[in-house]
Amino acid sequence: MKRHQRRVWPMLAVYAAILAGVLWLFRIHPPTGVWRYLAAVAPAVPLLGVIWINARYLVEEADEFHRRMMMTAMLCALAIVLAATTVYGFLEVLAGAPMVPLYHVATLYVVAQGISTPLVYWRYR
Numbered sequence: 001m002k003r004h005q006r007r008v009w010p011m012l013a014v015y016a017a018i019l020a021g022v023l024w025l026f027r028i029h030p031p032t033g034v035w036r037y038l039a040a041v042a043p044a045v046p047l048l049g050v051i052w053i054n055a056r057y058l059v060e061e062a063d064e065f066h067r068r069m070m071m072t073a074m075l076c077a078l079a080i081v082l083a084a085t086t087v088y089g090f091l092e093v094l095a096g097a098p099m100v101p102l103y104h105v106a107t108l109y110v111v112a113q114g115i116s117t118p119l120v121y122w123r124y125r
Contacts (some may be wrong), residue, residue: 001066004057008050012110015046019103047106069120076116081109 022039025031031039054074061067085105091097 001057004053007053007056011046011049011053015043015050018046019043043103050106050110065124069124070117073113073117073120076120077109077113080112080116081105084108 022043025039030036058067058070061070085108088097088100092099
């Protein structure tokens, strides 16, 4: 788990830095052409890395009990994300709630996993 955390947190820091840079770039001097698309996709790359790191953790974890707890926490986080995005999607379409950029879904997942992981571990202690 410590090795997993040493992989995830730097990747999330890279995501935050790239996202801040891209948002600044688009606000100050928006790129054009193919550079616009490449810059827009750049923040997604570290998030895809986090997904890969999570999958790698599940493969590398030798202890079945810890692997099951992590999988349960991931499923809880996914359930939270699906519930929140479904409810908010209906609020956007039917009640006129302000649109939220889809890239916040990844942030919601990370937060939900951060909440669900200690709760799942606490449940088994």
